[in-house]
Every structure is written in structure tokens, then in C-alpha cells.
Amino acid sequence: MPLLHDPKITPEERALAQAHSDFLRLKRLLYDNISKLPSLPVVVDNLKKALESYKHIGVISLSIQTVALVELQYGWQAYDNLIIEIAQQLNELIGNVIQGEVVLAMEYARSDEFLIFCLSQPDEKSVTLEYMEHVSERLFKALNDHLGQYPVDSIYRKVGLNGGFAIITNNRVVRAERLIYHGLNEAKRMAALYESRRHTKQIETLRSIIAERQIATTFQPIIYMADLRIMAYEALSVSPKEAGFPNTEVLFSIAQEAGLGLKLDRLCRENAITNASKMADHYKLFVNVEPSAIDDPEFRQAQFVEFMQSHGIEPSKVVLEITERTAIKDYDIFLKSLKYFQDLGFEIAVDDAGAGYASLNSIAYLRPKFLKFDHALVQNIHKTPIKQQLLETLIDFADKIGAHVIAEGIESIEEFEMLREMNVEFGQGYYIARPDFTFPDVREELVNHMNGSQPKKP
Amino acid sequence: MPKAKIMIIDDEEAIIEFVRTALKTFGYDVIWATSGEMAFIQLQKEKPDLIFLDVMMPHMNGWEVLELLKTDEATQSIPVIMLTALDKPKDRLQSAKEGAADFLAKPFNHNHMLEKIRDVLGESVA
Structure with a gap:
């Protein structure tokens, strides 16, 4: 079958194709192809620059709180859609709810942890704790309101959004990358604390529901x-x-x-x-x-x-x-x-x-x-x-x-x-x-x- | 209206030959590659409307090729139909999970193939 031999290719073409597949392999690891958002390592350079010019930047960590193994019940497809929906909403909310400079990312490719970095307030002012508090409150409310429009038995109503925020402050003697990772952990700790308080309260409520x-x-x-x-x-x-x-x-x-x-x-x-x-x-x-x-x-x-x-x-x-x-x-x-x-x-x-x-x-x-x-x-x-x-x-x-x-x-x-x-x-x-x-x-x-x-x- | 351009990626030359002759008879333009690597070289120059992709290939298997096709902005919108050796539910699920448009279990005949093309491209076969 002479026709079937692959077309003649030059060594250059082969090298190019190899480089291209290598690039795609790396890209797959660094970009979340569900939300179309970059992962944290991709945006770190931007954050570093912002830290240098503004001294402070803010981070909001937003994770999808799943109960009763939602992905298992609804399937990965519905869960993917949920992530796409949240990513879209976040994109819309930026400029609307959050007016300063913002960078959106996922913690890892194909994870369900969203990161919202606020680089500055409107008018290029540095972010403050009050500003972050205000922004994250409005953000969570807007997202919850949005998900609340879906029918009760859809996946959108079976998840909770959990989050916290932190301020990252530039420090000349510490590496900016580590400052960023530490800030992110701080935001997550805040989220966890909030979540555990809510959980204790829920169990109390449940006990009284059963008793009464x-x-x-x-x-x-x-x-x-x-x-x-x-x-x-x-x-x-x-x-x-x-x-x-x-x-x-x-x-x-x-x-x-x-x-x-x-x-x-x-x-x-x-x-x-x-x-x-x-x-x-x-x-x-x-x-x-x-x-x-x-x-x-x-x-x-x-x-x-x-x-x-x-x-x-x-x-x-x-x-x-x-x-x-x-x-x-x-x-x-x-x-x-x-x-x-x-x-x-x-x-x-x-x-x-x-x-x-x-x-x-x-x-x-x-x-x-x-x-x-x-x-x-x-x-x-x-x-x-x-x-x-x-x-x-x-x-x-x-x-x-x-x-x-x-x-x-x-x-x-x-x-x-x-x-x-x-x-x-x-x-x-x-x-x-x-x-x-x-x-x-x-x-x-x-x-x-x-x-x-x-x-x-x- | 010119018929669609269809790409087949399979390491078995007999399958390529079969698909090529069958689809040519029905007026489709067919391009092929015998490995994932070759496919990416072809795709630098050609933009098919649909890709048939074999799962079981040496070196880079079909799932990996599919993932990379879906990662590349130039190719991510091209529908891909996976060719699986057996009709296994696991393969069907993975096809959907990794973003394949559909799958076709081997062995298949002209009709199966044309039906899938029609379903995926939404065109008439006649």
C-alpha cells in the first residue's frame, strides 16, 4: 500500500511537532481547560509585579463546598458545568462588583479552588483589609444569589461556597512567591475557621429539628x-x-x-x-x-x-x-x-x-x-x-x-x-x-x- | 457544497485504507496519520472538520492525543470520534469525559461510520 506511507517530513518539521506536543503537555498542566482559567504558577509573575508597585495585594480563596459527594451523585459532567458557571460568573462580577485590578486563577488545573487576587482598588490605590472584606462579602452574596436561581434539585443548589481572604504585603527580605503562597494559606485558614463555626451551628440546629x-x-x-x-x-x-x-x-x-x-x-x-x-x-x-x-x-x-x-x-x-x-x-x-x-x-x-x-x-x-x-x-x-x-x-x-x-x-x-x-x-x-x-x-x-x-x- | 474533510489517526494501515476508500466514495476529503505525533505535524497545515482517533496506539495512545487536541486552541473545537477496540462502557465514559464528541466501536462498517459523521457534523449523508 504505497499510498499509505505518511507524507515525507523534514527533520525540522518533526522537531517542531515534538516541541509543539511538549508545549501542549505543559499547557495542559498549567491551564484549567474546564474553567479556561490559568493556574496559580502562571499568574505568579503578575502578582509579583503588583506587589512591588502596590506594596499590598489581596487574595480571596473560593472553594466549592460539597456535601454528600455531589460529583459522585451528579457526575463529573454536571460538576464541570458548575465550575464553568462559577468561572463565568466570576468574570462577570469583575468590573461589576470588584472594580479594581483583578487576576483570576485556579489553584491547580482541574481543581475546584478559585483564587481571586485583588491587585489594587479603583483609582490604583493599594488594597486595604476593609476593601477586601467589602469585596469578598459582595462577591459571595452575588454568587450565592446567582446559584440560588436554579431549581432545588439541581447541582447548583447542592453546593456551598466557602471562602476567606487575606492581605499579602511586600517584604524585601522574603521571596515574593512565598509571600503569595503564605497569603493564600492564610485565606484558606480563615475559610476553614468560618466553615467549622458554621458546621457546629448546623449540628445544633439539626438536633433541635429532630427533638421538635x-x-x-x-x-x-x-x-x-x-x-x-x-x-x-x-x-x-x-x-x-x-x-x-x-x-x-x-x-x-x-x-x-x-x-x-x-x-x-x-x-x-x-x-x-x-x-x-x-x-x-x-x-x-x-x-x-x-x-x-x-x-x-x-x-x-x-x-x-x-x-x-x-x-x-x-x-x-x-x-x-x-x-x-x-x-x-x-x-x-x-x-x-x-x-x-x-x-x-x-x-x-x-x-x-x-x-x-x-x-x-x-x-x-x-x-x-x-x-x-x-x-x-x-x-x-x-x-x-x-x-x-x-x-x-x-x-x-x-x-x-x-x-x-x-x-x-x-x-x-x-x-x-x-x-x-x-x-x-x-x-x-x-x-x-x-x-x-x-x-x-x-x-x-x-x-x-x-x-x-x-x-x-x- | 463541498463535503467535509475528515482525518483518521490509527496505527493500523488496514483501517486507514478502509476508512479512506469508504469515505472517498462518499465524497469526503480524507487525510490520515499513523501516529499521534504524525497527526500533530499534519495539523500544523490542515484543519479537518472531524477526526477519527484510535484509542490503542503504541507510544502516544488515543486518550493522550485527545487531551492534547483539546488543549491546543487551534484544534480544540474539532469534534473527535474515538475508535475503541471493544464496546466497553468504560471507554464510552472516558470518551465523554475527555471531550470526545462520540465513539465508534471496532469492528465497524460504512454505515456505522457515516451515521456517526452525520450525527456529529449534523449533515446529511446522502
């Missing part, structure tokens, strides 16, 4: 994608707004850390049952259960079933929704406990299936009646061929083990249509209906859309 049973239950419908009939309601626990927890997952992860997980889980479950007694009889009820609770003796005692029955709810109506987010330590014991519930007539749903924590094999052993796929897979599925292929594989798998598929976190008409086309049986999400204290119906917009699209060509 201040948990409410909302319900979100799970529908047949084909005709929008409601199949079930999922009970979703919410904490009082004043308590300041952004969502239930944050609440649970804090409870888990503080050893209050089981207590909170029980409270949520009992509330769900009490409130669900008003639900129409032919719907199923999905109740979230932490895997650790499956072994909870109080949960396993007959009194829980009695409690349910006293509220008019039979086990056969209840689907226990298990997330494998928290690792299951001993699968054999877990399966035995699970079988106890299955024998009583409870059905099992596995949440976040296919997100990668549990192998499909181990899911098969749980003999679930339902497999739920969420945000990570559903978000933008209409424009992501790889997600479509992945979902197809998972639907095949569900078929093989005799489980029904539920797509969660449907937020747009495009996602809804795509999933319906792919024969996903059940759906749930903001586009269908938001969770509510009463038992909400399917949103009118969707009903109208379906009615409108019905008379299409046969």
Missing part, C-alpha cells in the same frame, strides 16, 4: 410517560426554611456525620407515612431509606408495619427507595435485611442506578422493582448521544432483571420527549410537577403539550 420533629413532607408525582397518568408519589422531606439547610441531602450528610442519621431517617419516614394517609388509594408511595436504616432494629420491628397500617397504608403500596450512594458494607447482611422487607410485601427501588457506585451485578441481587436514573443521565440527554447510548444499555439491563425504569430530574420538554421516545416507562421531575405538600397534579403546560401533539400524523 420539625420535618415536613412534600410529594412529587411519578407518572407514566406514555399518557401522563400518575403511578406514584415520592415522599420528599423538607426542613424548615429558617434552619438554613439548602436541601435534604445537606441535612442528611450532616446528620450522618454527627451520628444522627438513623434518628433523622426515622423521623422522615414516620412523617412521610403520616402525611401519605391522605393520598388516594391507588397510588404507590415511594419512601427514601438510607441503606444503614435497612438494618435499623426499630425499622425492622413489626411496630413500623403496624404504624403504617394504622395510617391505612399496606406494605404492598410502599416502595422503599434505596440509594447506594453510601457504600453498603456487608452485602450479605444487607440482602438478608432487605429480603425481610420484600417478604412483607414492600417493593424496592434503586436510586441513582448506573451512576457508578454500585456495579450493575450487585444491583441485580437486590431484585428491585424499579430502577431510577437521575440528573447525571437525564440532563441534556436530547443533545448527548453518549448518554442516550448509556441509557439504552441500562434500559436493556432493567428489562433483563425485570425492573421498571424511572427517569428522575426531568427539567425540560426536550428531555421529556427524548426519554419518551426511548421508551422510558416512568418519569419524574420539575417539568412534570414540582414537589408540594398536597399531592400535585401534572403541570398544565405538559398536559397541553401532550394534547397538542396527539393529533399528529398517524
Whole structure:
């Protein structure tokens, strides 16, 4: 095949190509290709110059505070988007909220630590502590307000921003680079201190929530994608707004850390049952259960079933929704406990299936009646061929083990249509209906859309 | 409208030959390289509309080539379709993670390939 030999190249061309690939390798290590921001080493020279001319510069360290392993739950893609979003917001806020000279960077390429260096105040004055305090306060408020616009169950609402600031002062006898690194550490220490104070306060609040049973239950419908009939309601626990927890997952992860997980889980479950007694009889009820609770003796005692029955709810109506987010330590014991519930007539749903924590094999052993796929897979599925292929594989798998598929976190008409086309049986999400204290119906917009699209060509 | 220019990077000459003849039949302009290094030399001069990139190559493997393509401003917007030896979910995930537009499992035929091109470039094959 003479045609196939690579074209003739000169040694110079080869050397150039080698140099180019070497350059790209270095660039990859120094630039964050997600946020498109440089990493700290790239901007150090600028900072040095500013230190010399202004004597003081300020640094704000901003990190994404993740609870309950957000990246694991939503996937790296959603986390990447989050970082892109924050980088974009920061770029917009500069000039708007921060008016002096600013340099933006990431601590390392592909990290989630943003660094905002304030080189000067407006009018080229040196930065002061008051100025940094003022700027960082406005910055955090603006970012939090921005993220707060997203739906509660999106990744943007599952993260907290944590940060601190420091002033770096030029000193002739110390190397500027080290001054900069020390300043950065100081900003991080401030952030950590602030975070630990907030954490202690949160645990206190949580204890009082549990003691005073201040948990409410909302319900979100799970529908047949084909005709929008409601199949079930999922009970979703919410904490009082004043308590300041952004969502239930944050609440649970804090409870888990503080050893209050089981207590909170029980409270949520009992509330769900009490409130669900008003639900129409032919719907199923999905109740979230932490895997650790499956072994909870109080949960396993007959009194829980009695409690349910006293509220008019039979086990056969209840689907226990298990997330494998928290690792299951001993699968054999877990399966035995699970079988106890299955024998009583409870059905099992596995949440976040296919997100990668549990192998499909181990899911098969749980003999679930339902497999739920969420945000990570559903978000933008209409424009992501790889997600479509992945979902197809998972639907095949569900078929093989005799489980029904539920797509969660449907937020747009495009996602809804795509999933319906792919024969996903059940759906749930903001586009269908938001969770509510009463038992909400399917949103009118969707009903109208379906009615409108019905008379299409046969 | 002139058809797209497509680049194939694969160390197996038989695959290149197959892709080249198949795509030429359908009017595509085809360029190729038998290694990542050769590809970067070619890319100094040529700007393809789409790249097929083999994962299993000696020296610089497909994932590394992909990362560097995505690091270079001149090439980062060119969609890349990874050619994987087996249809492994792990490869699919990594394709997406490192910014590939899609992937194609070997062995593949004309139709598979044309379908992917159409999907990625959003053009009609006919």
C-alpha cells in the first residue's frame, strides 16, 4: 500500500511537532481547560509585579463546598458545568462588583479552588483589609444569589461556597512567591475557621429539628410517560426554611456525620407515612431509606408495619427507595435485611442506578422493582448521544432483571420527549410537577403539550 | 457544497485504507496519520472538520492525543470520534469525559461510520 506511507517530513518539521506536543503537555498542566482559567504558577509573575508597585495585594480563596459527594451523585459532567458557571460568573462580577485590578486563577488545573487576587482598588490605590472584606462579602452574596436561581434539585443548589481572604504585603527580605503562597494559606485558614463555626451551628440546629420533629413532607408525582397518568408519589422531606439547610441531602450528610442519621431517617419516614394517609388509594408511595436504616432494629420491628397500617397504608403500596450512594458494607447482611422487607410485601427501588457506585451485578441481587436514573443521565440527554447510548444499555439491563425504569430530574420538554421516545416507562421531575405538600397534579403546560401533539400524523 | 474533510489517526494501515476508500466514495476529503505525533505535524497545515482517533496506539495512545487536541486552541473545537477496540462502557465514559464528541466501536462498517459523521457534523449523508 504505497499510498499509505505518511507524507515525507523534514527533520525540522518533526522537531517542531515534538516541541509543539511538549508545549501542549505543559499547557495542559498549567491551564484549567474546564474553567479556561490559568493556574496559580502562571499568574505568579503578575502578582509579583503588583506587589512591588502596590506594596499590598489581596487574595480571596473560593472553594466549592460539597456535601454528600455531589460529583459522585451528579457526575463529573454536571460538576464541570458548575465550575464553568462559577468561572463565568466570576468574570462577570469583575468590573461589576470588584472594580479594581483583578487576576483570576485556579489553584491547580482541574481543581475546584478559585483564587481571586485583588491587585489594587479603583483609582490604583493599594488594597486595604476593609476593601477586601467589602469585596469578598459582595462577591459571595452575588454568587450565592446567582446559584440560588436554579431549581432545588439541581447541582447548583447542592453546593456551598466557602471562602476567606487575606492581605499579602511586600517584604524585601522574603521571596515574593512565598509571600503569595503564605497569603493564600492564610485565606484558606480563615475559610476553614468560618466553615467549622458554621458546621457546629448546623449540628445544633439539626438536633433541635429532630427533638421538635420539625420535618415536613412534600410529594412529587411519578407518572407514566406514555399518557401522563400518575403511578406514584415520592415522599420528599423538607426542613424548615429558617434552619438554613439548602436541601435534604445537606441535612442528611450532616446528620450522618454527627451520628444522627438513623434518628433523622426515622423521623422522615414516620412523617412521610403520616402525611401519605391522605393520598388516594391507588397510588404507590415511594419512601427514601438510607441503606444503614435497612438494618435499623426499630425499622425492622413489626411496630413500623403496624404504624403504617394504622395510617391505612399496606406494605404492598410502599416502595422503599434505596440509594447506594453510601457504600453498603456487608452485602450479605444487607440482602438478608432487605429480603425481610420484600417478604412483607414492600417493593424496592434503586436510586441513582448506573451512576457508578454500585456495579450493575450487585444491583441485580437486590431484585428491585424499579430502577431510577437521575440528573447525571437525564440532563441534556436530547443533545448527548453518549448518554442516550448509556441509557439504552441500562434500559436493556432493567428489562433483563425485570425492573421498571424511572427517569428522575426531568427539567425540560426536550428531555421529556427524548426519554419518551426511548421508551422510558416512568418519569419524574420539575417539568412534570414540582414537589408540594398536597399531592400535585401534572403541570398544565405538559398536559397541553401532550394534547397538542396527539393529533399528529398517524 | 463541498463535503467535509475528515482525518483518521490509527496505527493500523488496514483501517486507514478502509476508512479512506469508504469515505472517498462518499465524497469526503480524507487525510490520515499513523501516529499521534504524525497527526500533530499534519495539523500544523490542515484543519479537518472531524477526526477519527484510535484509542490503542503504541507510544502516544488515543486518550493522550485527545487531551492534547483539546488543549491546543487551534484544534480544540474539532469534534473527535474515538475508535475503541471493544464496546466497553468504560471507554464510552472516558470518551465523554475527555471531550470526545462520540465513539465508534471496532469492528465497524460504512454505515456505522457515516451515521456517526452525520450525527456529529449534523449533515446529511446522502
